Amino acid sequence: xxxxxxxxxxxxxxxxxxxxxxxxxxxxxxxxxxxxxxxxxxxxxxxxxxxxxxxxxxxxxxxxxxxxxxxxxxxxxxxxxxxxxxxxxxxxxxxxxxxxxxxxxxxxxxxxxxxxxxxxxxxxxxxxx
Amino acid sequence: xxxxxxxxxxxxxxxxxxxxxxxxxxxxxxxxxxxxxxxxxxxxxxxxxxxxxxxxxxxxxxxxxxxxxxxxxxxxxxxxxxxxxxxxxxxxxxxxxxxxxxxxxxxxxxxxxxxxxxxxxxxxxxxxx
DNA sequence: CGATAATTGAGAATTGATTCTCAATTTTTT
DNA sequence: AAAAAATTGAGAATCAATTCTCAATTATCG
Numbered sequence: 001x002x003x004x005x006x007x008x009x010x011x012x013x014x015x016x017x018x019x020x021x022x023x024x025x026x027x028x029x030x031x032x033x034x035x036x037x038x039x040x041x042x043x044x045x046x047x048x049x050x051x052x053x054x055x056x057x058x059x060x061x062x063x064x065x066x067x068x069x070x071x072x073x074x075x076x077x078x079x080x081x082x083x084x085x086x087x088x089x090x091x092x093x094x095x096x097x098x099x100x101x102x103x104x105x106x107x108x109x110x111x112x113x114x115x116x117x118x119x120x121x122x123x124x125x126x127x128x129x
Numbered sequence: 130x131x132x133x134x135x136x137x138x139x140x141x142x143x144x145x146x147x148x149x150x151x152x153x154x155x156x157x158x159x160x161x162x163x164x165x166x167x168x169x170x171x172x173x174x175x176x177x178x179x180x181x182x183x184x185x186x187x188x189x190x191x192x193x194x195x196x197x198x199x200x201x202x203x204x205x206x207x208x209x210x211x212x213x214x215x216x217x218x219x220x221x222x223x224x225x226x227x228x229x230x231x232x233x234x235x236x237x238x239x240x241x242x243x244x245x246x247x248x249x250x251x252x253x254x255x256x257x258x
Numbered sequence: 259c260g261a262t263a264a265t266t267g268a269g270a271a272t273t274g275a276t277t278c279t280c281a282a283t284t285t286t287t288t
Numbered sequence: 289a290a291a292a293a294a295t296t297g298a299g300a301a302t303c304a305a306t307t308c309t310c311a312a313t314t315a316t317c318g
Contacts, residue, residue: 005265005314024305039267044306060191062240065305079234092229097243100221104248105208111191111242114226119233134284134295153275168297173276194275264315271308278301285294 001053010034011046012055012070021059021067021078021087059087061113077112083121090114130182139163140175141184141199150188150196150207150216190216190242206241212250219243 003009014031015022022030024043032038047068050056059067061078064085072089079088090112097110132138143160144151151159153172161167176197179185188196190207193214201218208217219241226239 007266037267041268041307042266045265048306062189062191077229079230079236082237088231090229090231094223094225096223097241100206100219101208101243101245102217102219102248104251104253105245106251107208107243107245108211109244111240111244112226113240113242114230114236115238115240116230116234116236119231122233122235124233136296166297170277170298171296174295177276260318262315262317264313266313267311269309271306273304273306275304276302279299281297283294283296285292287292288290 001049001055007031007035007038007042008046010038011043012050015056015068016070019070020089021069023065023067027068061087063115077114079114079116079118081118081121082115083117086118088118130178130184136160136164136167136171137175139167140172141179144185144197145199148199149218150198152194152196156197188216192244206243208243208245208247210247210250211244212246215247217247 003012010031011027014034015027018027018030024040024047027047028038028040028043031043047056047058051058051068055071056068057071059069059078061067061080063082064080064087067087069089074091075093077090077093079090080086081088093112098107101107132141139160140156143163144156147156147159153169153176156176157167157169157172160172176185176187180187180197184200185197186200188198188207190196190209193209193216196216198218203220204222206219206222208219209215210217222241227236230236
């Protein structure tokens with residue numbers, strides 16, 4: 001997929017710059033600065049094509065609405081802040097999950113999600129304190 | 130929460146008997162055998178109360194609709210069959226996730242989801258073969 | 259340049275999960 | 289058993305995420 005219009009370019013660039021999973025709404029807000037008047041429908045349209053082209057990944061985790069982020073090539077997992085609801089990519093993985101599979105089962109992939117409080121929301125280090 | 134009516138009893142008993150995460154629709158189908166005419170609204174009503182009473186857990190995993198299962202006291206994770214979409218509880222956990230947390234972050238819980246093909250859907254051992 | 263095709267924004271429509279409404283039925287209380 | 293309270297089923301309503309519709313705008317081609 002080639003990015004032709006101003007809107008498409010803005011959406012992808014902003015997503016790439018943010019460099020973390022964001023909701024379509026968040027993306028609309030951020031990309032609207034570059035592309036005033038941008039509509040949510042366009043954000044969804046472009047995201048859909050980018051996902052199909054495998055340039056963007058849709059991330060669905062329990063407890064938070066779907067997020068999108070630029071496709072990353074390296075194996076990673078996620079951290080969800082229970083306070084601000086932000087998602088952060090985590091690098092690193094303990095691995096060795098296959099041994100937990102029941103007999104006869106095959107594993108093609110796995111996901112690890114850590115829940116907790118991020119630095120910004122922590123009472124000791126947070127921006128609010 | 131005490132189970133008073135036939136419907137409530139059936140819903141909980143069937144859920145307990147199935148002993149795996151199921152969708153409200155699946156539960157409706159199974160419990161309808163014991164309680165003919167059972168309605169989906171009642172299934173949701175009872176599930177909601179059971180969840181509030183901590184006797185049932187709502188399980189939300191990416192790619193599949195919400196499932197419900199009787200509360201289990203032991204730490205566990207899930208396996209999602211990419212073919213039949215069934216969810217299976219997995220016991221065991223590698224642990225040691227905290228070391229992947231960025232500085233200043235706190236972890237309160239974690240989730241591990243294994244995706245793959247279950248035994249029944251496997252071409253070698255599946256029931257269809 | 260002028261026609262045709264593609265894209266966009268706004269809001270309506272859709273989708274899937276869940277909740278609400280309300281009359282009918284069942285249960286509980288007295 | 290009569291009255292009051294709770295529960296139920298069916299379908300309407302809601303809710304959040306996403307898609308569709310359509311007229312207006314923009315881009316592309318000959």
